[in-house]
Amino acid sequence: MVTVNIGMLHYILDHVYGAFVHRTKITPPFFSRGWGGTKLELLERLISQLFPEVEGQNWPPSLIQPIWRTVWETQNACLREGVFRTPCDEQLLSALPPESHNARVAFLVPKDVPPQKMACVVHLAGTGDHTFERRLRLGGPLLKQNIATMVLESPFYGQRRPMLQRGAKLLCVSDLLLLGRATIEEARSLLYWLDSEAGFGKMGVCGLSMGGVHAAMVGSLHPTPVATLPFLSPHSAVVAFCEGILKHATAWEALREDLAAKEAAMTLEEVRERMRNVLSLTDVTRFPIPKNPNAIIFVAATDDGYIPKHSVLELQKAWPGSEVRWVTGGHVSSFLLHNNEFRKAIVDGLNRLEWKESSL
Template sequence: MAVSRLDVFYRRLLLTKLFIGGWGKPEDLKRIFEFRKIIGDRERCKSLVPKDYPVYINKTEDLTDCQIHDGFFMSPLEHLVPGILPPEAVKARFQFIVPKKWQRNRPVCIHLAGTGDHFFWRRRTLMARPMIKEAGMASLLLENPYYGYRKPKDQRRSSLKNVSDLFVMGGALILESTVLLRWLERDGYWPLGMTGISMGGYMASLAVTNWPKPIPLIPCLSWSTASSVFTTGVLSKAVNWTELEKQYAINSVYEEEIIKLLEYCGADSFKMMPNLLKNVNSLEHLLGLSGDHEVSVSQYSKTQMEAEVDGGLQGYRAGEREQQLSSVNSKGTSLDTVTR
């Protein structure tokens, strides 16, 4: 696929390198990858954040059509994985923009920030205020860890210093979104939804998968993985590959221990399909078909289905090869954010 002109233009605007510090401390990577096994389980994740988790409002601004409440709370990640967040990011900050007159119910949409979206002014001006005028909907803008007031002192602009920071950001946003959803629900706001642009949409998707109730989700310009953005996409030229390769070669812990924590967890649909083919006869038995109908099912199952499965597996393997080529080494290290 050809690189878009927009990507080429955006790359020229990148003035700083990503991950200049490398992978991050091996101990931090181990801790966050172990924690993702817990946060990736919806049933276990439900109990990580208490329903009465404290949230505070410390400032209110009164405008003609709305009120803007500035609030904060301590990130639950600091309690669950102590010391993994930089000190500046421990306090989660947000703005809650509420219309003075509700049109119907009291709907609220949580907006997560995209790459480079520091503080609140961009989402407030382009998204929240128009939503109040057009739909009478409130907006809650959560500030990402490593952005705005939560940016570490030694970090330049939006360029995360370590690869581990990306995983920490994802884990923190999942838990912090849960805090805010519980807080809004507790105060009688409904319906609740989540959205975000680019990285914000991806993070919103992660957060919603851990919410135990039906909830609208609108991810904009985002995808089901963030790895391709760093390995082959718009940010690939900004990644400090030299330092990553150097650290990986020098410290054996990445290959011997951390790689194992990145292995796929759960059932793989591509690998399940060959087993499905073995149960074709059982499928025909369940359908209770006979004669010509049985022949048609059998023919489809053993020819067309095999072709489709074989094609899917070939695509899957091709994807694996592409990922391997774009990774630091032949084992295919992924730069995904927290795995669901």
């Protein structure tokens, strides 16, 4: 009985936090400027082309050339920040806001260890994670195990945020798809750089919540085995925006009015169905199984108010051989309290990979 009550408290905490952040007037809701017009049509077409991925399709990606500066350096570790032009093609580049054209990364590495004897994990941003700090704190303790951390600042976030956007509240539905598509391209290029230029012996990709969805997509599309580590993540953005707490943070009336300007008047329920159809493009179960399913570890929360259990289990079912680990808590409390479990999943996922032959 006590366990049930504690679980319910975690679940309630998610809803209280969601109500404070998403139902107050502190910031505007998501998609207050509508669907995104022709940009949405472009993104729907481009994302459809991602799957099913043909062997070797769109590989290798554009080779990036980051410009690095050292932030700090100790006897045992070094933190650098890099800037590079997003490798997105001209269609995506023209759709991205100018502020998002240059990507930023933080790179935390152990010193005096050859790259071929190290692993590196690319950490992708969850909703509202505008800075490097949280993900660097997650990865920092792994330096002792010769695991480096590469943190990508997402398009539309941090210094890449459009001038008119308030916080994480994207202005158009097309921005959500664009953020995801650009993040995938940038993360794939970072993995390619870590492999071909930096020479790391093993690689992985992880993320929390939205970042976990993107990590799953990147791991799916990578042509060689990488550790794929989605944390507190749904199988699709449909779960977050149409079923979960974020449905209360969505400007449904603005979306209805935007459609009404082009089509016949629609009910709010029809608008929600349109949203489901658009966001079905983010359904990771439609993506290929990563090359080493044994190195896929999902970490999910038992009482998550944002991500229901069925969504996590759909991904596990779609990717046979993957593992789900459950932590006791909700979305918010697990985000705060279970970093050690996330780190253990990273270590275990990497340990299930073979070292590159050049590392032996």
